[in-house]
Amino acid sequence: MAVVCRNLRAFAQKTSSLRCTPNFLRLYSQSKPAPPKLVTVDVDKAGVATVTLDRPPVNSLNTGLLEELGVAIKDLEANKTRGIILTSSSNSVFSAGLDILEMYEPKKQNLSLFWTTLQNTWLSLYRTSIPTVAAINGHAPAGGCLLALSCEYRVMVGPKFTIGLNETQLGIVAPQWFMICMKDAVGRRQAEMALTAGKMFSTQEALNIGLIDKMVSNKEEAIAEAQKFIAQFAKIPPLARRMTKESIRQEGIKYMEENAIDDLKAFMDLVVQPNIQKGLGMYLEAMKKSK
Numbered sequence: 455m456a457v458v459c460r461n462l463r464a465f466a467q468k469t470s471s472l473r474c475t476p477n478f479l480r481l482y483s484q485s486k487p488a489p490p491k492l493v494t495v496d497v498d499k500a501g502v503a504t505v506t507l508d509r510p511p512v513n514s515l516n517t518g519l520l521e522e523l524g525v526a527i528k529d530l531e532a533n534k535t536r537g538i539i540l541t542s543s544s545n546s547v548f549s550a551g552l553d554i555l556e557m558y559e560p561k562k563q564n565l566s567l568f569w570t571t572l573q574n575t576w577l578s579l580y581r582t583s584i585p586t587v588a589a590i591n592g593h594a595p596a597g598g599c600l601l602a603l604s605c606e607y608r609v610m611v612g613p614k615f616t617i618g619l620n621e622t623q624l625g626i627v628a629p630q631w632f633m634i635c636m637k638d639a640v641g642r643r644q645a646e647m648a649l650t651a652g653k654m655f656s657t658q659e660a661l662n663i664g665l666i667d668k669m670v671s672n673k674e675e676a677i678a679e680a681q682k683f684i685a686q687f688a689k690i691p692p693l694a695r696r697m698t699k700e701s702i703r704q705e706g707i708k709y710m711e712e713n714a715i716d717d718l719k720a721f722m723d724l725v726v727q728p729n730i731q732k733g734l735g736m737y738l739e740a741m742k743k744s745k
């Protein structure tokens with residue numbers, strides 16, 4: 455016991471003197487502040503979490519944001535949260551989709567990490583047993599639409615925002631699992647028409663084809679509708695709900711479990727093609743010029 459105490463005293467002296475050394479002060483002053491969080495989580499009294507994408511200006515999905523979103527979903531699952539409402543801190547954009555800068559002139563390692571993080575986070579959101587609602591308070595093109603489609607219910611602020619999988623307009627093909635999500639929501643026929651044209655739907659058009667479930671006029675209403683949707687599950691036995699969701703989403707889940715590596719390879723091969731790189735560069739330029 456005496457030895458332990460002596461050791462502790464020695465350790466305490468050592469660390470307290472370390473605090474004052476010039477070396478420690480130099481290291482301390484050089485340490486960077488923590489980077490701002492890209493996803494915030496707020497759990498209300500009913501146990502429903504609002505998960506807010508917070509990467510201004512347009513919540514484009516980079517590796518960091520996707521990673522944080524994946525961790526948030528896992529944490530909420532561990533805490534037995536009653537529902538997840540996915541929304542955005544912006545007044546006009548839910549999410550601009552994948553961050554094109556992650557795909558433009560990429561380093562191979564970063565590109566691979568980016569896509570696997572997207573795959574994993576998507577699967578976590580798509581298959582979570584927690585009821586999920588997207589409160590879409592702004593434009594939701596491409597990857598933004600994918601996030602919304604991965605939830606069980608979509609409430610969108612209208613009428614001026616747009617949503618859709620517009621990949622063909624960019625000269626790229628949406629991966630199979632993006633297509634499965636669209637088919638889940640609107641059926642094969644509407645999905646084929648939407649995807650081949652890369653159509654961006656107005657809120658009303660999206661409501662008409664079942665791409666969204668409800669149109670509201672502001673974010674507060676969207677959150678209230680989302681809470682209402684989640685509240686209905688209070689009376690449903692959770693195991694029956696979980697197994698039903700897992701079963702009905704089997705096609706997408708199975709697809710990713712069996713094809714993640716091939717999907718990654720296809721993405722990596724495609725993105726580095728010179729014509730795709732040129733297209734992405736021109737798209738970025740066009741976005742800058744359109745300001």
Ligand SMILES: CCCCCCCC/C=C\CC(=O)SCCNC(=O)CCNC(=O)[C@H](O)C(C)(C)COP(=O)(O)OP(=O)(O)OC[C@H]1O[C@@H](n2cnc3c(N)ncnc32)[C@H](O)[C@@H]1OP(=O)(O)O
Nearest residue numbers: 514550551552553554555593595596597629720721741742
């Ligand atoms: C399996 C094998 C095959 C796999 C193939 C690959 C599949 C890839 C799948 C999905 C693709 C995507 O998700 S790609 C992204 C598609 N997204 C879009 O096309 C949307 C582009 N953005 C917009 O239309 C608009 O920005 C907006 C309507 C969302 C918002 O408009 P607003 O006027 O409010 O803002 P700005 O346009 O002025 O943008 C502000 C700022 O943000 C930059 N920006 C916008 N979107 C993106 C993006 N997706 N990635 C990176 N950066 C983006 C824009 O350039 C502006 O930047 P500056 O301020 O620096 O000029």
